[in-house]
Amino acid sequence: EAQVTQNPRYLITVTGKKLTVTCSQNMNHEYMSWYRQDPGLGLRQIYYSMNVEVTDKGDVPEGYKVSRKEKRNFPLILESPSPNQTSLYFCASSFKGQGEQFFGPGTRLTVL
Amino acid sequence: SQQGEEDPQALSIQEGENATMNCSYKTSINNLQWYRQNSGRGLVHLILIRSNEREKHSGRLRVTLDTSKKSSSLLITASRAADTASYFCAPAGGGATNKLIFGTGTLLAVQP
Numbered sequence: 001e002a003q004v005t006q007n008p009r010y011l012i013t014v015t016g017k018k019l020t021v022t023c024s025q026n027m028n029h030e031y032m033s034w035y036r037q038d039p040g041l042g043l044r045q046i047y048y049s050m051n052v053e054v055t056d057k058g059d060v061p062e063g064y065k066v067s068r069k070e071k072r073n074f075p076l077i078l079e080s081p082s083p084n085q086t087s088l089y090f091c092a093s094s095f096k097g098q099g100e101q102f103f104g105p106g107t108r109l110t111v112l
Numbered sequence: 113s114q115q116g117e118e119d120p121q122a123l124s125i126q127e128g129e130n131a132t133m134n135c136s137y138k139t140s141i142n143n144l145q146w147y148r149q150n151s152g153r154g155l156v157h158l159i160l161i162r163s164n165e166r167e168k169h170s171g172r173l174r175v176t177l178d179t180s181k182k183s184s185s186l187l188i189t190a191s192r193a194a195d196t197a198s199y200f201c202a203p204a205g206g207g208a209t210n211k212l213i214f215g216t217g218t219l220l221a222v223q224p
Contacts, residue, residue, distance in 0.1 A: 004154075035214075042216035043155075043200070059213075090154055098142055098204035101212060103154035 002027045004104035006091050012110045013081060021076045021107050023091030031094045032074040033058070033101070034066065036087040043090065049074055050097065081111040115213040116144070116184075116201035124221045131188045133218040135201030136181075142204050144177060144184050145212065149198045155214075158186075158199075193224045 004025045013019055025032065033048040035058075045058030049068040063085055065077040074093075078085060091104040116135045125131050135144070143162045147155040161168045161177045161184065168175045174187040188195055198219050202212040 040216065043214040045213070088152070092155075098212065100145065100157045100160060101147075101155070101202075103156070105154050106152065108152075 002102070004091055004093055004102050006089075006104035006107050008107060009105060010108050012112065014112050015082055016080050019078050019081060019109075021078075021089060021091075021109070023074045023076065023104060024072050025074075025091075025093040025102065026072065027093060027095070027102065028071065029093035029095050029102070030071070031097050032068070033092045034064070034074070034076045035090045035092065036060065036085075037090065037106075038087050046076070046089075081109075083111050085109065086111050116203050116215040118199065118201055118215045118218040120218060121216070122219045122221070124223065125191060126223050127191060127193055129191055131191050131195070131220055131222070133186045133199050133201075133220070135184045135186070135203075135215070137184075137201075137203040138182065139203075139205050141179070144175075145202045145204065146173075146175060146184075146186050147200045147202060147214070149200065149217070151197075155200065188220075191220075191222045193222050196220060196222045 007022045030051050034046040035043040037043045044060045047066040049055045089107045092101040094101045116137050119134045145160045146158045149155045159170050161175050172189045177184045198217040200214045200217045202214050
């Protein structure tokens with residue numbers, strides 16, 4: 001089954017404790033993105049990747065890192081999480097940059 | 113920014129009625145996409161309309177695009193309680209980067 005998976009689905013952590021949210025897709029898509037969704041603000045793109053070893057900042061990249069060492073994986077790294085990073089995070093992939101995007105189920109992160 | 117702005121922000125209708133949501137954007141686009149999000153879940157792609165198309169159908173969905181007015185509409189006919197969700201438009205502008213920018217969405221409630 002074609003899908004985008006994210007782990008963990010729920011995470012409660014404390015300020016400053018490094019964490020990684022994994023994202024994997026099995027559709028051989030070149031393009032992958034991370035979004036955060038906050039009430040009243042919609043979805044905002046954090047980082048995106050056009051291919052292996054090619055990443056770029058989205059609209060809200062501060063406080064986040066990403067890597068794309070393999071085509072299928074695109075982890076999101078929070079080196080020192082802060083409470084303002086409490087949010088619902090989505091990973092997405094697509095065959096073309098502006099084509100249909102396939103979203104993961106989301107990761108609800110709470111930073112205390 | 114080519115961010116889509118959905119209107120209305122919220123819409124409540126009875127089962128069997130039609131629901132119409134509108135989207136406006138500011139710059140030229142290659143295509144425009146509509147997505148649905150059930151509460152707290154990942155977004156699901158509904159339909160993509162290219163800039164040279166004026167209307168597109170998919171099941172009970174009808175999308176129109178007016179590039180001269182920089183606007184699009186999504187019509188859901190004969191709505192069902194299962195259509196209750198948030199609906200987002202995502203204009204895709206020029207360039208090869210993965211830059212779909214989502215608005216805050218229209219929250220549709222279909223009363224049984």
